[in-house]
Amino acid sequence: MSTQTLEATVDPDLVNKWIDEIGSGVPAAVPLLQAIQGEYGYLPRDAMDLVIANSDINASQLFGVATFYAQFRMRPVGRHLIKVCHGTACHVRGADRLNTSINHILNITDDEEDTASNGSYTVEDVACVGCCSIAPALVIDDAIIGNLTGADAQRALKKHARGAKEDLPGDEAAKKKKKASAEETSSEEARP
Numbered sequence: 525m526s527t528q529t530l531e532a533t534v535d536p537d538l539v540n541k542w543i544d545e546i547g548s549g550v551p552a553a554v555p556l557l558q559a560i561q562g563e564y565g566y567l568p569r570d571a572m573d574l575v576i577a578n579s580d581i582n583a584s585q586l587f588g589v590a591t592f593y594a595q596f597r598m599r600p601v602g603r604h605l606i607k608v609c610h611g612t613a614c615h616v617r618g619a620d621r622l623n624t625s626i627n628h629i630l631n632i633t634d635d636e637e638d639t640a641s642n643g644s645y646t647v648e649d650v651a652c653v654g655c656c657s658i659a660p661a662l663v664i665d666d667a668i669i670g671n672l673t674g675a676d677a678q679r680a681l682k683k684h685a686r687g688a689k690e691d692l693p694g695d696e697a698a699k700k701k702k703k704a705s706a707e708e709t710s711s712e713e714a715r716p
């Protein structure tokens with residue numbers, strides 16, 4: 525998939541207002557990036573370019589700060605966030621299986637991607653979320669769900685998607701495949 529379609533439209537007036545209010549020197553880099561990410565959920569390239577053009581912070585300083593801190597994201601984020609816990613307890617009890625099941629149902633097949641093609645969900649690996657007794661666990665938006673098998677994780681995601689009225693690209697693809705295969709079988713059976 526391409527995350528290109530998920531790119532935010534940056535409002536230059538807003539970015540310039542932040543530069544005026546927060547500052548235009550290197551010490552303002554972190555709060556400026558926080559303001560941008562607070563608005564767009566990640567750091568759009570257009571917003572970064574505006575900061576570089578209209579402040580005293582050069583490209584290597586700004587990108588240096590943006591890539592140094594784990595809090596900053598360079599890629600668009602989905603409408604909902606799934607955090608898969610990879611703390612020790614969850615890792616030992618099968619956190620990788622949760623990633624595989626979740627990615628499958630979201631049709632995320634490229635290791636470089638973490639967001640479903642329709643912008644519905646982003647999947648992140650995180651450190652311990654503080655409920656090791658129910659490992660392996662994940663968090664969908666603010667809801668912690670634990671004691672999960674891969675199938676449980678898919679069920680939890682489907683339930684969340686129904687409530688949030690989101691489509692799951694992998695689920696749709698599986699349904700289409702199943703339908704096509706059923707049609708193929710019935711047309712073969714109908715042959716004389």
Ligand code: FES
Nearest residue numbers: 609611614652655
């Ligand atoms: S290791 Fe996953 S909740 Fe603690």
